Amino acid sequence: MATLSKHDIEESLLSALLHNPESIPEAVSVCDDPDLMDEDTNRQLWKGILDMYAAENGPAPDPTSLMSHVSQRGYLTKDTAKERLARIVQLQEHAGNVEGWAEELLGLKNRRDLRALLPRVKSMIEDPEADLDSIQKEMTDAMAERHSIAEPARASNVAVSMLDRLDGKQVGYMPGNLKTGMPELDNLIDGVMDTDLVGILARPKWGKTSFMVQMIVGQKLIYPEGHIDVFSMEMSEQRMTYRIVSQISGVPYQTVKRVMRDPDEIGGEEKQAVRSAAERVAGWEGELRIYTGSMTPRQVCQIIRANTTRDAAAENDHLSVFIDNFQSFGKVVQREQMEEASSLIKDLTLDCESPVFLLSQVNRNCVDQNRPPRIKDAKGTGQLEQDFDRAITIDRPDMRNPHMSVDELRSMGIREGWAVIGLDKNREGKEGTFEKYFHGPTMQFVDQEPEESEAGDAMLAGAGRGPSEDDEVETGSAEDAEDIFNV
Structure with missing residues (x-):
């Protein structure tokens, strides 16, 4: 409480x-x-x-x-x-x-x-021999609590935790040094702090939700005992879990759906891979709690506060929170409340000491100006630029130039299907970029483009710029949220 x-x-x-x-x-x-x-x-x-x-x-x-x-x-x-x-x-x-x-x-x-002290004050007036120092101390302490009810954090406690870690008494997850599960990004960020608000910014259909799912999988594989909260207003728990199983197993998402729709139709290695991945997810010690449907920012924050309080009481690690996506709040609150929503979520990270990854769309400026997205392009409210401690941007140069052919893109040094992941804001250190290939079948960012001779046309479907069946699973609902704020 x-x-x-x-x-x-x-x-x-x-x-x-x-x-x-x-x-x-x-x-x-x-x-x-x-x-x-x-x-x-x-x-x-x-x-x-x-x-x-x-x-x-x-x-x-x-x-x-x-x-x-x-x-x-x-x-x-x-x-x-x-x-x-x-x-x-x-x-x-x-x-x-x-x-x-x-x-x-x-x-x-x-x-x-200070009502609790009134009887003591009355006693002091009536009895000059009362312990004046004791009463004054109680009043001073009460006045201090009036201005700061919350119990302060203490540097000495952090230092003791550091010593335990150095002496080998504390192993596993270390608060304030959370890894994202993507090595290149971890090298740039150098550990997510437990009070960080981290933005994940991109245009619709550029892979924000796929990136989020990949980070969730990465964190759970590193910290299987930790708890994660996910809020999605546009994806069911089944679809999200299928995508997690697809990424872990390497089986295309559409194949995972077909296996689950008719297990007898598809057998062999793919079915076994899906089973093994599902067993792995089912065996995670820490819960992956998925909340779906429309919620206000205040409702989301209340749920997170309750979960972090329960996890702390049970001495469980509460790893992180993912919110997909910020613009969805525009369906349930007024435009002027969106700025307050950003501040509410930022205050939450400070109070609960649990990092929040907040997905946000960016406006069309990066497309119109044919440049990578930046934190200032975040839609909904300029407050996000101030509240984000770190901002991860996903750039798809091929998607910024849909009118160009593959040959024209290559002449400009642009490779189809490749994304540039950038750290546009980092309070704790350096900024930078690295490249990943978006593999459409499993909807994840990988280090190498699969060879067509080995993967075949079916495996490459949806990996490039063209629309595919998998694209419909991406968050953003096409351009529906584009006009929420007329940006």
Whole structure:
């Protein structure tokens, strides 16, 4: 709970009460103060719950009856109550320990307004012999907590962890030195820090989601015990897992789908390779948690906070978070809220100490000007350029020149199917680029272009610029998101 903001804790308590109305007495026993909550809308909903609890034979405070009650009492307008309740009831992750949420809120309230010290102050006035130094120290500590409720991190603790590592007492994953799973990129980044917000930037269909899946596979192969959260508003958990199996097994994605559609139709080595890769994924000690469907930035952040808190309590490694893609938030929040979304996600990395990889489209400037994409091209809000600690760009020179033939591209030194991966921003060190070939069948970036004589035409389908069946799996839904912000 300590990693959640007070606003998040307020909504967590309200969610818990609406999911478990029979537990309202537990919360009221902790605190029946109508002003328990700071945020006005949350406070009015809490007052409505107290009203309904106090009324004999009153209705159970389900979302509909609560909305009617607070609007009839004039606490809130019906639309305001409906909007807030619609968000609160979706917080399934927090519908558990009601008494715990209430105690957390009361603790924050007491530390904020110093009420717990008032009896001691009264005693000091009435009794001149009271321990003045002790009371002054308590008041000083309380005032310090008022300005900084969060427990500070301590350099001494980090240093002890460093010594344990040097002495061989700590092995495996080291927080602050996460590898991406792509050696060339790891050499440039030199370890992802646990408070990093890392952007992955490219035009639609240039391979952002494939790059993300490849990084997920790379991290899980290096750290099988670590937990990863993935948020995708445009791809189901089945499609993503099939792509992971395709990359691990080397079996084309379309073949993986055919094997799963009719296991008896395709046999032999390919079927066995798919089985082995699926067994490997099924055996990962750490969970790969995939969240799909439309969510607001605040909902995403609440889920991540809950997961990192649980993982820390269980002493599990929470490796990283992937969000595919930033522009999808534009479907559920207003344009002016997108700037706030970037800041929310950046603050999350600092609070939860878990790096976030955020996929973002770039505008058409790189195509119109026939140049590699840059961090300043990120769509949606200029806040991304400020909030990103590192920015990875994916350039497809052949895709920037769709009107040119293969021979014309080669005359310009451009190789079909090859991508230039760049580090356009790096707070921790150098920037640079390296090249990878995009292998369409398995949808991953590889070191060498497969030889046509060995792979055959079927294996090369979708590896170059032309559209292929695999292209439809890429995130971005063609140019649907292109006009969200009219950039």
